[in-house]
Amino acid sequence: MSELDDLRAPIDPQQEAEALVDKGVPAGGEAFETGSQFKLILQTFLENKLAVVGLGLVLAAVIFCFLGPHFYHTNQVTTTYNINLPPGKGHPLGTDQNGYDVLGRLMVGGQSSLEIGFSVAIIATLFGVAWGAVAGFLGGIVDTVMMRIVDAFLAIPTLLLLIYLASVFHPTLKLLIIVIAGVSWLSPARLVRGEALSLRVRDYVKAVRVMGGGSRRIVARHIVPNAIGTIVVNATFQVADAILVMAVLSYLGLGLPPPAANWGGMLSDGVNYVYAGYWWLIYPAGFAIILTVVAFNLIGDAIRDSLEVRLQRR
Amino acid sequence: MTAYLIRRVFQSIVVLIGVSIIGFILEHLLPGGPAKAMLGNRATPLAIKTFNHANGFDKPLVTQYLVYMGHLLQGNLGYSYKLNQPVSQILAREVPKSVLLVGSALILSVIIAIPVGVFQAVRRNGIVDYAATSISFLLYSMPSFWLGLILIIAFAVNTHIFPAQAPQGSTIGQIIAHPSGLVLPVATLTLVSFASFSRYMRSSAIEALAQDWIRTAKAKGLSQRAILFKHMLRNALIPIATLVGLSLPSLITAGVVVESVFNFPGTGLDFVTAATTEDFALLLGIIILVGVLTVVGNLLADIAYAVLDPRVRYK
Numbered sequence: 001m002s003e004l005d006d007l008r009a010p011i012d013p014q015q016e017a018e019a020l021v022d023k024g025v026p027a028g029g030e031a032f033e034t035g036s037q038f039k040l041i042l043q044t045f046l047e048n049k050l051a052v053v054g055l056g057l058v059l060a061a062v063i064f065c066f067l068g069p070h071f072y073h074t075n076q077v078t079t080t081y082n083i084n085l086p087p088g089k090g091h092p093l094g095t096d097q098n099g100y101d102v103l104g105r106l107m108v109g110g111q112s113s114l115e116i117g118f119s120v121a122i123i124a125t126l127f128g129v130a131w132g133a134v135a136g137f138l139g140g141i142v143d144t145v146m147m148r149i150v151d152a153f154l155a156i157p158t159l160l161l162l163i164y165l166a167s168v169f170h171p172t173l174k175l176l177i178i179v180i181a182g183v184s185w186l187s188p189a190r191l192v193r194g195e196a197l198s199l200r201v202r203d204y205v206k207a208v209r210v211m212g213g214g215s216r217r218i219v220a221r222h223i224v225p226n227a228i229g230t231i232v233v234n235a236t237f238q239v240a241d242a243i244l245v246m247a248v249l250s251y252l253g254l255g256l257p258p259p260a261a262n263w264g265g266m267l268s269d270g271v272n273y274v275y276a277g278y279w280w281l282i283y284p285a286g287f288a289i290i291l292t293v294v295a296f297n298l299i300g301d302a303i304r305d306s307l308e309v310r311l312q313r314r
Numbered sequence: 315m316t317a318y319l320i321r322r323v324f325q326s327i328v329v330l331i332g333v334s335i336i337g338f339i340l341e342h343l344l345p346g347g348p349a350k351a352m353l354g355n356r357a358t359p360l361a362i363k364t365f366n367h368a369n370g371f372d373k374p375l376v377t378q379y380l381v382y383m384g385h386l387l388q389g390n391l392g393y394s395y396k397l398n399q400p401v402s403q404i405l406a407r408e409v410p411k412s413v414l415l416v417g418s419a420l421i422l423s424v425i426i427a428i429p430v431g432v433f434q435a436v437r438r439n440g441i442v443d444y445a446a447t448s449i450s451f452l453l454y455s456m457p458s459f460w461l462g463l464i465l466i467i468a469f470a471v472n473t474h475i476f477p478a479q480a481p482q483g484s485t486i487g488q489i490i491a492h493p494s495g496l497v498l499p500v501a502t503l504t505l506v507s508f509a510s511f512s513r514y515m516r517s518s519a520i521e522a523l524a525q526d527w528i529r530t531a532k533a534k535g536l537s538q539r540a541i542l543f544k545h546m547l548r549n550a551l552i553p554i555a556t557l558v559g560l561s562l563p564s565l566i567t568a569g570v571v572v573e574s575v576f577n578f579p580g581t582g583l584d585f586v587t588a589a590t591t592e593d594f595a596l597l598l599g600i601i602i603l604v605g606v607l608t609v610v611g612n613l614l615a616d617i618a619y620a621v622l623d624p625r626v627r628y629k
Contacts, residue, residue, distance in 0.1 A: 148325075152332025155608040156601055157563040159570060160585065161340075164597050167589040168344055240455065247457045248571055252586050267460060274463060275471055282467070286460045293455040 044306035051302030057295035061288075065110035074104025087280050097269060100261075102280055106288055109261035113243050113292070116177055116262075120242035123181035125235045128188030133219045133227070135189070136196025147193060150186050158183045159248060166254040173256060176249075180242055188234050195227035229307040236300035240293045247289050263289045318620060326613045333605035338382050341598055342375075391599035396591055401599035405581065409603070410486045412580035415496070416569045419503035424558065427508050431515025432547065435523055446512060453509035458568045462502040462575035469498060480578035489579075499576040506568045507561065514557050515550070522550040552622045559615020563608050 045051050087102075095101055135146035153161075165179045199205060200223065208218055224231075247264030249255045255265050263285045270281030349362040349371060357365075366372050370381060385392075391401040434443040453461070470478035480499050481492035489496070522528070523546055531541045570582035577583065581600060588596040 148328050148332055151325075151329045152336055152605075155329060155333050155563070155605040155612075156336060157567045157604060157608070159567040160601050160604060163570075163585065163589045164340060164594075164601060165343075167592055167597065168594070244455075244457055248459060251457070251459050251571075252574060252589070254589060264457070267457075267463075271463065274467060279467075282460075282463060286457070286464075289460070290452070290456050294452065297451065297455055 042306075045302055048302040048305060050298050054295040054298030054302065057291055058299065061110060061292050061295065062114065065107050065114055068107040069104065072104060072107070074101040096266070096281055097273070102266075102284055105261050105266060106263070106284055109263050109266055109285070110288060110292075112173060112256070112260060112262040113246060113264070113289070116173070116180065116246050117239040117243040117292075117296075119177045120181045120184055121235045121238035123177065124184035124238055125188050125231060127181070128185035129192050129224060129227075129231055131185065132189040132192030132194075133196050133223050136193035137200050137215065137219050137223055139197070139200070143193070147190075150189050153183070154186050154190075159245060162245065162249060163252065163254060166249060171254070171256060173260065176246070176256065180245060184238055184242065188231060188238070191230050191234055192224075192227050195230055196223050199223050199226050229303070233300050233304045233307070236296050236303065240296035240300070243289060243293055243296075315620065319617065322613060322616055326609050329609050330606060333602065333609065334383055334386055335379070337386075337598055337602045337605070338379050340601065341382075341594075344594060386602065391602060392595040394588075394593055394596045394599075396588070396593040397596070401596055404584065404596065405599060405603060407484065408579070408581045408584055411489055411578070412569060412573070412582060414486055414489065415499060415573070415578060415580060416503065416565050418496075419500050419507060419569075420558065420565060422500065422504045423507040423511050424554065426504070427511035427515050428547075428551070428554070430508075431512045432519050432542065432550070434512070434516045435519030435550075436542070438520065443516075447516075450509040450512045453505055454513075458502065458506045458571045459575045461505060462498070462572055465498050465502055466575075478576070480573075480576040482577075482579055484579065499572050499578050502575070503565075503568055503572050506572075507565055510561065510564075511554070511557065515554060518553045519546065519550040522546045525549070552619060555618040555622060556615045559611045559618070562611040563604070566604055566607075 096105065131146065131150075135143045161183050162179060165182075166176070169175055169179070171179070196219075200218075205218055205222055208222060213221075243263075246255065246262065247267065250262055250264030251268045251271075253268065255268075256262065266285040267282065267289075270278065270285065273281050349357060349365040349369075371378060373381075389402055391405070393400050394404060397404060430446055434446050437443055466478045469475045476497045477495045478498070479495060481489045481495040483489050483491070527545055527549075528541060531545050536545075566582075569580070570585055572578065573580050573582035574586045584596060585600050587593075588600070
């Protein structure tokens with residue numbers, strides 16, 4: 001039985017050759033790039049200083065938001081009379097109109113911004129990848145119908161759809177994540193479908209089919225793994241976009257209701273004090289958003305560049 | 315070319331039907347359905363039932379969709395009970411003002427992005443290239459409302475150079491009459507779209523510079539100026555035609571945000587107000603309009619591409 005399984009296992013020439021190289025066996029004639037593709041990608045990624053900066057910023061943001069509150073204790077629950085205090089002793093970044101410490105609020109608010117960013121990226125990517133891979137792999141009429149659906153949704157700007165949905169369903173954190181993911185799966189679907197179209201005619205996919213591999217196996221084991229680069233790059237941008245879109249929704253007053261904090265909501269409150277010159281209600285939250293979004297965009301760009309390098313060296 | 319056009323137009327019609335289906339679904343997503351969109355959130359069940367019967371909303375969904383589609387084709391986008399006007403009438407009044415805002419920002423950003431992108435491509439990896447790339451990267455990662463706020467703080471609150479609020483008025487003439495109020499909203503929107511245009515222009519120019527005909531032109535001994543403007547620029551501009559069409563949704567999105575930051579009396583501000591007052595008929599009307607605009611914009615961009623670049627036609 002196990003022998004049969006071995007025989008049925010699909011043979012990916014590249015993986016096979018790499019396995020040999022890893023064992024120190026020369027893969028005949030022209031040698032493959034030494035080291036796995038992953039290593040090569042990682043190497044190129046780490047050589048890119050901006051990428052390392054981006055990664056550092058993301059880690060810093062995660063540590064700041066999730067570990068910060070354990071070391072910097074603030075009252076983010078009950079309102080006080082110490083409202084709109086400028087930065088000073090006890091409040092490094094001042095307090096807001098409810099008397100909450102701004103630095104502490106940045107940490108708490110960042111948690112929901114990051115949670116939304118990551119969850120949206122994961123849900124949207126999983127759904128989009130499945131949609132695109134199936135459409136691209138099956139082709140024909142199924143592909144046409146599935147992609148026209150994507151086109152129709154793409155014609156309506158994400159933010160408008162979100163504003164509508166947010167005004168129909170009064171948002172909770174989970175609902176917002178689902179709704180934002182529900183309008184964000186379109187670009188991964190398109191990208192993966194494009195990849196699937198080109199991958200499904202490759203020799204190794206044909207080989208799997210000849211050996212009796214089913215469609216599900218081809219999609220899950222060959223098409224998706226080979227499109228993983230594009231998928232990861234897109235997912236990184238998804239995180240950035242979700243954080244931005246959440247900020248805009250909160251700014252427009254359609255985000256999470258008051259007790260919950262997030263960076264966009266903090267800005268939305270701060271706007272009322274622009275004329276009073278309370279800069280600490282505008283700049284910290286703004287810079288937090290920009291730094292996080294820049295970080296994810298840098299990482300996405302860098303991964304894309306390293307994938308291109310991989311393709312060039314092939 | 316004709317075959318390409320026919321196929322492309324047919325595709326757009328299919329997508330437009332898709333957009334109308336989405337609009338139909340969105341209307342029915344409301345707890346209470348279209349009746350709630352029309353009568354508002356506090357409509358009594360009896361009023362909803364009467365309304366549904368009177369307007370045929372108790373018929374099968376397919377019939378309802380066909381009726382809905384018929385209304386759309388006649389330009390009937392529903393009735394806003396909040397503003398007590400047909401949605402199409404509201405839009406006819408508001409859209410030109412938004413077109414003024416978004417259109418001038420679009421033109422300005424393209425005019426700025428082209429020379430900047432070309433310069434970056436020619437002096438690749440120079441100081442200007444790095445600076446421009448960083449600036450556009452930063453602008454790209456910035457929430458547009460925050461950029462607007464910063465401009466307000468810098469130019470309205472601290473220095474009083476420009477007013478913080480857009481000119482108020484119900485006609486386009488009243489808006490143009492106060493151009494100083496337009497500066498900050500247009501500048502915000504221009505910066506936002508410049509960020510993506512300059513990135514594309516740069517890579518498009520780099521690609522064009524690497525082509526054989528540029529080498530040929532150099533070999534012929536043409537001047538740098540002739541090569542850049544006669545040979546490179548014309549080819550590098552082709553993708554920009556598509557980009558302008560494709561960027562319509564994001565421009566409109568940014569327009570919505572900018573309009574609410576500067577209280578600009580246009581469609582975007584209406585949209586946000588409609589969302590907070592739960593004026594679903596107006597929301598849906600604007601969504602359908604933007605959807606149609608986007609599809610038509612993409613179609614025009616593709617046609618422009620095919621006209622400008624003969625290689626596309628034979629694919």
